[in-house]
Amino acid sequence: MISNQCIRCVFILATALATMQCSRDGTRQTAIAYPTPLPDTTALPFLPGIVSSDSLDFNSAFSPDGKSFYFARSGKGKWMIYVTEFAAGSWSKPQLAAFNEPGYSQADPFITADGTLYYISNRPKTAGDSASDYDIWRIHPRPDGSWTSPENVEAVNSDSTEYYVSLAANGNLYFASNRQGSAGSHDIYVSRFVDGYHTKPENLGPAINSEQMEHDPMIAPDERYLLFTSVDRKDSRGSGDLYYSWRNADGTWVPAKNMGARFNTDSYEYCSYLTPDGKYLFYSSAFDVKWISKKYLPRTP
Secondary structure: OOOHHHHHHHHHHHHHHHHHOEOOOOOEOOOOOOOOOOOOOOOEEOOEOOOEOOOEEEEEEEOOOOOEEEEEEEEOOEEEEEEEEEEOOEEOOOEEOOOOOOOOOEEEEEEOOOOOEEEEEOOOOOOOOOOOOOEEEEEOEOOOOOEOOOEEOOOOOOOOOEEEEEEOOOOOEEEEEOOOOOOOOOEEEEEOEEOOEEOOOEEOOOOOOOOOEEEEEEEOOOOOEEEEEEEOOOOOOOOEEEEEEEEOOOOOEOOOEEOOOOOOOOOEOEEEEEOOOOOEEEEEEOOEEEEEEHHHOOOOO
16 A cells, blocks of 8 residues: 555655656646537537536546546536546546545546645544535555555545635645634635645635635636635626636735636636647636636736
C-alpha cells in the first residue's frame, strides 16, 4: 500500500514537472481533440448525444493527456461520474467511471496535472459514519489504469457539505461549503497547499461571498481570476448566474460582477471549468454541458 507521505511526495514532484510545461498563466499544453463545430460567440452543447443528452448532464474534466473527458449525470436519485474516451478519431459512448460506488453519489470531478482526480461523494468517512453530507475525496491513477482507494481530503472537509473542487497550479484548493460561519447558505473557501499539505480553509470574504448562495468556484491556474455561481442576486438574469472576480496585487479580491448575457440566461448556470490548454470555458446550463471560446471571458487588469 502506498503511504500518504509517498503520495504527497509524488504529487509535489509531478506538480513541479507539470509546471515546467505550463505557459505563463499556468495553462498546460494538452492535445485535446475538440469536436466540430467549434464554438465561438455563442456557447454550444458539448458532444450532443454523448455528453449532452436527454438527461441532466453537468461537470467537465479532461484527463492530462486530453483523451478522456469526465462528467456527471443524474439518474435514479443519484449522481454518477461518466467518462468518454477519444480513440480511432472519435469520442466513445460514455461509460460509468470505474471508481463509482453504486450505493452513493459521485460528482464534480477535477483532475490535476499528475492525474489525481478529486470529486465529491456522500460515501461515509468511516464504517460508523451515519452523516449524509458530501465530502471531497481524491483518487490516484495506477500504472495499470486502475485507481487507488478513495482518500478523504480531511484538511478541507467538515461535518457540513463540501463540494465542487478547483485547484490552482500551485495546489491551492478552492471549494464551496455550507459550514458554520458562512455568510450565506453556501460560501467559497480556499485551502492553501503549503509544504505538501493543505491548510485550514479560509473564507474568501465579502468580495466573493454574500448573503446568497455561492458555489462551484473555478480558479484560474495562476489565481489571477475566479469564476463562480451565485443564486438570486439582485443583478441575476436567472436563478443562478456565473460571476467573476480578479485578484489584486495585494491578494485581495475585487467585488464580483455578473458575467453578462453571453453566459447567463433565465436558466441556471453553474460548474464552470477552464480546459487545461486554456482555450475554452465549459459550464453547465439547461441540463447540458456547454462550451465557449475563452476569449469572451471578462478581461482582467
